[in-house]
Amino acid sequence: MLRxxxxxxxxxxxxxxxVITITWVLIKLAPGNFYSGEKRxxxxxxxNIREKYGLDKPWYQQYGRTMWNILRHGDFGTSLKYExxxxxxxxxxSLPVSASVGILAYILALIVGIxxxxxxxxxxxxxxxxxxxxxxxxxxxxxxxxxxxILVLIFSLSLYWLPPxxxxxxxxxxxxxxVLTLSAVYMAYIARLxxxxxxxxxxxxxxxxxxxxxLSERDVVVRHALRGGLMPVISYTGPALAFxxxxxxxxxxIFALPGLGNYFIQASLNRDEPLIIGIxxxxxxxxxxxxxxxxxAYAFLDPRVRY
Amino acid sequence: MDEKPTRLPRELELAxxxxxxxxxxxxxxxxxxPDPIHVAPEMAIAEDVRAEDGGYVRGTSLWRDxxxxxxxxxxxxxxxxxxxxxxxxxxxxxxxxxxxxxxTPDYIPTHDIRLVKSFPPFTxxxxxxxxxxxxxxxxxxxxxxxxxxxxxxxxxFVGVIxxxxxxxxxxxxxxxxxxxxGRVDNLMMRLVDVLYSLPYIIVVxxxxxxxxSQTPRGQLTLLFIALGSVSWLTMARIVRGQVLxxxxxxxxxxxxxxxxxxxxxxxxxxxxxxxGPVIVYATLTIPQIMLTEAFLSFLGFGVQAPLASWGSLAxxxxxxxxxxxxxxxxxxxxxxxxxxxxxxLGDGLRDALDPQMRTV
Numbered sequence: 207m208l209r210x211x212x213x214x215x216x217x218x219x220x221x222x223x224x225v226i227t228i229t230w231v232l233i234k235l236a237p238g239n240f241y242s243g244e245k246r247x248x249x250x251x252x253x254n255i256r257e258k259y260g261l262d263k264p265w266y267q268q269y270g271r272t273m274w275n276i277l278r279h280g281d282f283g284t285s286l287k288y289e290x291x292x293x294x295x296x297x298x299x300s301l302p303v304s305a306s307v308g309i310l311a312y313i314l315a316l317i318v319g320i321x322x323x324x325x326x327x328x329x330x331x332x333x334x335x336x337x338x339x340x341x342x343x344x345x346x347x348x349x350x351x352x353x354x355x356i357l358v359l360i361f362s363l364s365l366y367w368l369p370p371x372x373x374x375x376x377x378x379x380x381x382x383x384x385v386l387t388l389s390a391v392y393m394a395y396i397a398r399l400x401x402x403x404x405x406x407x408x409x410x411x412x413x414x415x416x417x418x419x420x421l422s423e424r425d426v427v428v429r430h431a432l433r434g435g436l437m438p439v440i441s442y443t444g445p446a447l448a449f450x451x452x453x454x455x456x457x458x459x460i461f462a463l464p465g466l467g468n469y470f471i472q473a474s475l476n477r478d479e480p481l482i483i484g485i486x487x488x489x490x491x492x493x494x495x496x497x498x499x500x501x502x503a504y505a506f507l508d509p510r511v512r513y
Numbered sequence: 514m515d516e517k518p519t520r521l522p523r524e525l526e527l528a529x530x531x532x533x534x535x536x537x538x539x540x541x542x543x544x545x546x547p548d549p550i551h552v553a554p555e556m557a558i559a560e561d562v563r564a565e566d567g568g569y570v571r572g573t574s575l576w577r578d579x580x581x582x583x584x585x586x587x588x589x590x591x592x593x594x595x596x597x598x599x600x601x602x603x604x605x606x607x608x609x610x611x612x613x614x615x616x617t618p619d620y621i622p623t624h625d626i627r628l629v630k631s632f633p634p635f636t637x638x639x640x641x642x643x644x645x646x647x648x649x650x651x652x653x654x655x656x657x658x659x660x661x662x663x664x665x666x667x668x669x670f671v672g673v674i675x676x677x678x679x680x681x682x683x684x685x686x687x688x689x690x691x692x693x694x695g696r697v698d699n700l701m702m703r704l705v706d707v708l709y710s711l712p713y714i715i716v717v718x719x720x721x722x723x724x725x726s727q728t729p730r731g732q733l734t735l736l737f738i739a740l741g742s743v744s745w746l747t748m749a750r751i752v753r754g755q756v757l758x759x760x761x762x763x764x765x766x767x768x769x770x771x772x773x774x775x776x777x778x779x780x781x782x783x784x785x786x787x788x789g790p791v792i793v794y795a796t797l798t799i800p801q802i803m804l805t806e807a808f809l810s811f812l813g814f815g816v817q818a819p820l821a822s823w824g825s826l827a828x829x830x831x832x833x834x835x836x837x838x839x840x841x842x843x844x845x846x847x848x849x850x851x852x853x854x855x856x857x858l859g860d861g862l863r864d865a866l867d868p869q870m871r872t873v
Contacts, residue, residue: 217707343856470718
């Protein structure tokens, strides 16, 4: 197990370096510069800017310096657009926003999805089954940038129940709509995965054994079936996290939340090179570590998996 | 503990997951399949059906069989009909509107400044009922219906072409890895594993924002490359799995014995036999790519004016959601309906072709 973790970590580090390098190359290959706008800058000013940000050096020195600072000091530099703010501060400030929306959405999706999926599986072919699966299909098909505004239209602009946008601190009513919007798709996926997993498990021999030794239906479901039936859901956690990250980009834009995704879009539009690289690297690290955690969790839950 | 036992369960598990990207479907689990298909298409011809008089009639092919089963699935048929209707409407709609009503999707009624504003659905210039704009107009007085239909052209086009790109890359990659096997296979699939764990959409956003193209053709080409090149991974895994299970069968041995070259074996003998799962997965890839395209266009990185896709129309609509909700609702609902139908169609196809029976 330990060897597995170490080996995975050893693969993770080069992967992150590759991601950073790809991003860096893309930015450098693209025509133009962060300071190039409608008007051409006077040559002297342009020269000063290039000197200040080290753009006058050859590309390998620029690349080397960027990588060295990241690897040696964990320092992604200073934002070009938000002057005087280091990339690390911006990430530290915006992470809580994204994380609270993302984690709440994932928890909500897990709870609702597992319950709906289990009910659908236990009452297969009933009205419950059909309606929850139709809802799940709807959840998968409605894009979140359509769902979000429609929720705003209903709950904020017509009923005046909830604030339409803006960040209001961690536990606040502002979070309800973003979390609902973000979780809809995962709820749907998790419900479908749970249903499929449960249906397969419920037909297996050990469930028949559990039933025939006289366990109550609740014990059979909660203690035996769920454990096996939820394996697909757990292995979905990794991909879900990746999608969750992209989902937050949209949700933060719709609801004007100052999260990582919003900063990332702004940085891409502004060509804020250090900020882009910083956020991409941060997301890559989070994603890879999460995937590792999922694999470890898998090994603990499924005794057949041996690392 | 060594390499081999560590990878096997995870990979099997993944292979299973990929074949059911949306989880297991209802149909397959509800009724045990009366006539499972477990042979390569060209071998399935002799599946005899009993006629009323007790004799045997002509056998049915796998494809006719699948088609029959697809028609039994009401949701899939619904999906098929809606997809066909929306495709036809998108393709001929804008031209038809121009012929009948005389305006194009980007026509702004500049002759009368009172018309250059957003009208609600079925509303004429005086606030009266009118059939002229069934989906209303946008801020510049352009007809929403025509714009939604034209947006559909772009969205469907991007979805289909990018899927073809991903199909081309994924099928060749997977088939080559699966057929050659051994260390090459291991290396190629490790690369896929690594690519899987990348936050690709983030890299795509960087790519698209850095290489903003001004021409419509440039924007679309960039989108095809970006979307196609990130969505071939699952396809490669599916095809590899299929090829692995097929490559030791007699017909491959026969081909090899008669001196057929390796590329020819791969592309003439193996790839056609993986067609079932590939078609199913491709059908399910189209809505996903359309969703990603819409997501990118929504953020302003996809197609830009004067081109419009459902995503960019929705992005425009969200600006005015409080006053002109129909600007968001129509493109959004049309898109959701299309994705909904495509997903049902893909699920139905999976049930009909039942690739799971064919995996090893």
